[in-house]
Amino acid sequence: MQLDPSFIWTAFWQIFRAIPTTLSITVVSVLLGFAIGTVTALVRLYRVPVLSQMASAYVTFIRGTPMLTHLLLIYFGLPMLIDGLAESFGWSFRSVSIPMIGFAYISFSITAGAYMSEVVRAGMQAVDRGQVEAAHSVGMTSFQALRRISFPQALAAALPNLANSVIGMLHGSTLAFAVSVVDINAQAQIVASTNWKFFEAYLAAALIFWGLTALIERAAALIEKRVGAYNRGGVA
Amino acid sequence: MIELKRISKSFGRHRVLQDISLSVKTGEVVVILGPSGSGKTTLLRCVNYLEKPASGEIAIGDFKMDCSQAKRGDILRLRRKTAMVFQQYNLFRHKTALENVMEALLVVKKMPAAEARSRSVALLEKVGLGGKLDEYPSRLSGGQQQRVGIARALALEPEVILFDEPTSALDPELVGEVLEVIRDIAREGITMIVVTHEMGFARDVANRVVFMDGGVVVEEGTPDDVFQHPQEERTKQFLRRITPEANWVI
Ligand SMILES: Nc1ncnc2c1ncn2[C@@H]1O[C@H](COP(=O)(O)OP(=O)(O)OP(=O)(O)O)[C@@H](O)[C@H]1O
Ligand SMILES: [Mg+2]
Numbered sequence: 001m002q003l004d005p006s007f008i009w010t011a012f013w014q015i016f017r018a019i020p021t022t023l024s025i026t027v028v029s030v031l032l033g034f035a036i037g038t039v040t041a042l043v044r045l046y047r048v049p050v051l052s053q054m055a056s057a058y059v060t061f062i063r064g065t066p067m068l069t070h071l072l073l074i075y076f077g078l079p080m081l082i083d084g085l086a087e088s089f090g091w092s093f094r095s096v097s098i099p100m101i102g103f104a105y106i107s108f109s110i111t112a113g114a115y116m117s118e119v120v121r122a123g124m125q126a127v128d129r130g131q132v133e134a135a136h137s138v139g140m141t142s143f144q145a146l147r148r149i150s151f152p153q154a155l156a157a158a159l160p161n162l163a164n165s166v167i168g169m170l171h172g173s174t175l176a177f178a179v180s181v182v183d184i185n186a187q188a189q190i191v192a193s194t195n196w197k198f199f200e201a202y203l204a205a206a207l208i209f210w211g212l213t214a215l216i217e218r219a220a221a222l223i224e225k226r227v228g229a230y231n232r233g234g235v236a
Numbered sequence: 237m238i239e240l241k242r243i244s245k246s247f248g249r250h251r252v253l254q255d256i257s258l259s260v261k262t263g264e265v266v267v268i269l270g271p272s273g274s275g276k277t278t279l280l281r282c283v284n285y286l287e288k289p290a291s292g293e294i295a296i297g298d299f300k301m302d303c304s305q306a307k308r309g310d311i312l313r314l315r316r317k318t319a320m321v322f323q324q325y326n327l328f329r330h331k332t333a334l335e336n337v338m339e340a341l342l343v344v345k346k347m348p349a350a351e352a353r354s355r356s357v358a359l360l361e362k363v364g365l366g367g368k369l370d371e372y373p374s375r376l377s378g379g380q381q382q383r384v385g386i387a388r389a390l391a392l393e394p395e396v397i398l399f400d401e402p403t404s405a406l407d408p409e410l411v412g413e414v415l416e417v418i419r420d421i422a423r424e425g426i427t428m429i430v431v432t433h434e435m436g437f438a439r440d441v442a443n444r445v446v447f448m449d450g451g452v453v454v455e456e457g458t459p460d461d462v463f464q465h466p467q468e469e470r471t472k473q474f475l476r477r478i479t480p481e482a483n484w485v486i
Contacts, residue, residue, distance in 0.1 A: 128326075131327075133322070136286060137318070138340035138389075140339075148339065149328055152330055229372070230329055231374055232375075
């Protein structure tokens with residue numbers, strides 16, 4: 001077999017169509033994962049009884065098992081749960097009406113939540129206790145101190161790691177092929193096998209991923225620069 | 237008028253404060269002296285409820301609180317009546333000097349932004365930082381940061397300001413500017429409790445000096461009384477140690 005450079009270009013445009021699918025999986029799992037991760041991290045940091053043990057179990061389980069396994073567990077487990085509940089409560093909803101991509105959204109959000117909770121936790125721990133005390137000393141409630149003082153700084157400190165999580169979820173979204181979602185990688189496979197030009201198609205997919213990753217890194221760097229401005233000393 | 241009654245506090249089995257009582261009149265400046273570990277910081281932190289006293293009573297004006305059964309609302313009220321200036325400044329790192337001072341006015345007092353701003357600007361001008369309103373703490377010297385800390389403490393017009401060794405983290409050449417600001421606000425009649433090792437300053441601004449050791453008040457009196465004619469052996473020892481020249485000053 002010989003390399004067909006021009007097919008890389010052809011494949012590139014055919015694969016392009018799958019970008020929205022990949023991005024939607026990434027964006028949904030990152031946003032929901034961030035929400036889940038933040039709640040999980042706070043529950044553990046504030047040692048909320050019962051919930052914090054559940055949160056720890058969730059994080060260790062998810063981080064101790066592959067992302068593909070999460071997807072398969074959700075894909076096979078969730079319908080049993082939903083249909084079981086639907087039957088006993090007499091709902092008309094059935095799991096067959098969940099689109100395939102829905103399983104990817106749910107499972108990858110759960111995956112991202114566990115990883116991002118560690119990122120948020122590390123960020124929160126980077127904020128020194130003295131500032132929280134200063135907030136309390138002027139009469140702020142714990143929630144006000146969290147919202148106004150520690151959380152914004154935790155986010156700023158966590159930004160580089162959050163960007164890595166986003167990139168991780170972008171690349172991880174390729175696993176959605178396992179539940180027949182056609183993302184960039186799956187689309188490359190379709191293009192490849194219909195033309196018998198595997199290397200060219202996957203190379204095109206790789207280029208697209210590379211470009212998207214570069215965009216995320218770029219955006220993260222810009223945000224970091226804006227948000228982290230307060231950290232750059234001058235005098236002192 | 238601030239009145240602390242029989243405040244006790246332990247860390248584990250270590251009794252750090254043992255039934256401390258102290259009353260401070262409005263406008264009075266009380267300086268607390270004492271060796272390291274005597275409980276000075278812990279006492280100030282109890283007044284601000286950053287540390288929960290095991291027992292005792294705190295009264296400020298007509299507000300009164302039993303520490304052992306303080307409710308959330310009591311704690312917030314107490315904290316609004318007191319302010320703390322920290323040894324390590326503890327400025328909000330992600331906020332400018334101006335925002336640091338405005339923060340409590342906006343969030344705690346719910347003051348309109350324009351009013352909070354003009355008040356904060358005035359306070360920063362008072363501490364000599366009118367030209368540094370928009371600087372982040374990372375771009376301020378230690379002395380400037382501490383002056384922002386003082387402006388932040390003044391913002392809510394507390395009934396008492398608690399200073400915990402406000403100059404001990406500073407380079408020697410920056411100590412003067414901060415002490416000068418504290419002296420100024422002391423002259424305005426703001427009630428203060430100051431923990432410091434700056435003896436000259438203590439003599440200068442204090443209406444009363446309290447010497448603590450081992451979690452109890454060993455001796456208190458006017459600066460003259462305590463510095464020139466200490467009654468207790470522990471006070472004499474401490475003063476000899478901290479001011480070697482005291483021997484010939486007396
Ligand atoms: N959070 C804490 N946990 C346990 N022990 C503590 C804690 N804070 C203070 N202590 C202990 O309480 C005692 C009094 O401490 P405190 O900081 O009040 O002393 P201090 O008079 O301010 O001393 P210094 O002059 O060194 O600042 C010390 O023995 C200290 O080790
Ligand atoms: Mg201390």
